[in-house]
Amino acid sequence: MSENKSRDKTIAIINTHAPFSNAAGKEALDAALIFGSYEQATSLFFLGDGVFQVIGDQNASAIDIKDYLKTFSALEFYDIENIYVCQQSLTERNLSAHFHINNIQVLSNEVFSQRLHQHNVIYRF
Amino acid sequence: MQNRLALVVTTPPNSNLTTTAINLVKAALDSGVSIIGVFFYQDGVLNAAKYLSIPSDEFQTLAQWQQLNSEYNVPLYLCITAAEKRGLSDELNNHESSNIDSAFTVSGLGELVELTSNAERVVQL
Numbered sequence: 731m732s733e734n735k736s737r738d739k740t741i742a743i744i745n746t747h748a749p750f751s752n753a754a755g756k757e758a759l760d761a762a763l764i765f766g767s768y769e770q771a772t773s774l775f776f777l778g779d780g781v782f783q784v785i786g787d788q789n790a791s792a793i794d795i796k797d798y799l800k801t802f803s804a805l806e807f808y809d810i811e812n813i814y815v816c817q818q819s820l821t822e823r824n825l826s827a828h829f830h831i832n833n834i835q836v837l838s839n840e841v842f843s844q845r846l847h848q849h850n851v852i853y854r855f
Numbered sequence: 856m857q858n859r860l861a862l863v864v865t866t867p868p869n870s871n872l873t874t875t876a877i878n879l880v881k882a883a884l885d886s887g888v889s890i891i892g893v894f895f896y897q898d899g900v901l902n903a904a905k906y907l908s909i910p911s912d913e914f915q916t917l918a919q920w921q922q923l924n925s926e927y928n929v930p931l932y933l934c935i936t937a938a939e940k941r942g943l944s945d946e947l948n949n950h951e952s953s954n955i956d957s958a959f960t961v962s963g964l965g966e967l968v969e970l971t972s973n974a975e976r977v978v979q980l
Contacts (some may be wrong), residue, residue, distance in 0.1 A: 757897050757937060764964035851977050
């Protein structure tokens with residue numbers, strides 16, 4: 731591996747899938763926590779159906795699925811404090827800002843886009 | 856100064872996006888771009904399935920990855936957590952000890968962090 735590592739890269743992880751339809755949400759969160767544990771500056775973005783992942787009072791056991799949503803509480807231990815949710819996606823789904831984690835910032839399309847473009851690498855799940 | 860490209864494959868071998876990924880690797884090699892690694896995550900881990908047999912008139916994804924690895928030394932990193940979730944393992948208890956093709960290096964999300972950090976450009980498919 732090369733020696734001139736650019737350790738100051740910023741990572742954006744975009745979530746676009748609802749939490750329990752497939753493993754995308756869990757695998758995005760796993761990736762975010764690993765990036766955090768390597769002290770990479772990482773932000774989480776929730777867009778489209780991805781906003782369902784942060785809505786409070788969900789019961790995964792009702793549909794026989796392992797609940798990964800409580801793992802979101804680990805984000806703060808890895809200094810992942812930038813968590814952005816698209817306001818328009820909430821509105822389109824008639825969802826209120828009732829979340830199961832703190833630190834969420836609900837943003838307009840314009841600001842959401844601005845924040846996203848501040849990152850060097852974007853992963854989409 | 857040589858370009859360093861990292862690729863993240865998240866789609867199964869029968870997906871057209873996987874074919875695109877393979878074509879992208881070949882085009883990069885032809886253009887003198889250095890492929891520092893391909894990371895297989897989500898359903899992309901199924902590309903490493905050793906015993907998957909695809910009809911001969913279909914695109915032979917595994918053979919392509921094997922060739923890229925053996926002839927061009929393209930490193931193929933497999934996320935073992937995502938692989939085990941989908942039935943792939945290098946620690947099976949039956950007569951075969953692994954159902955993962957030997958062209959793939961068993962690794963974890965830490966490798967994704969390394970690749971992301973070392974690459975000048977990251978492409979996710």
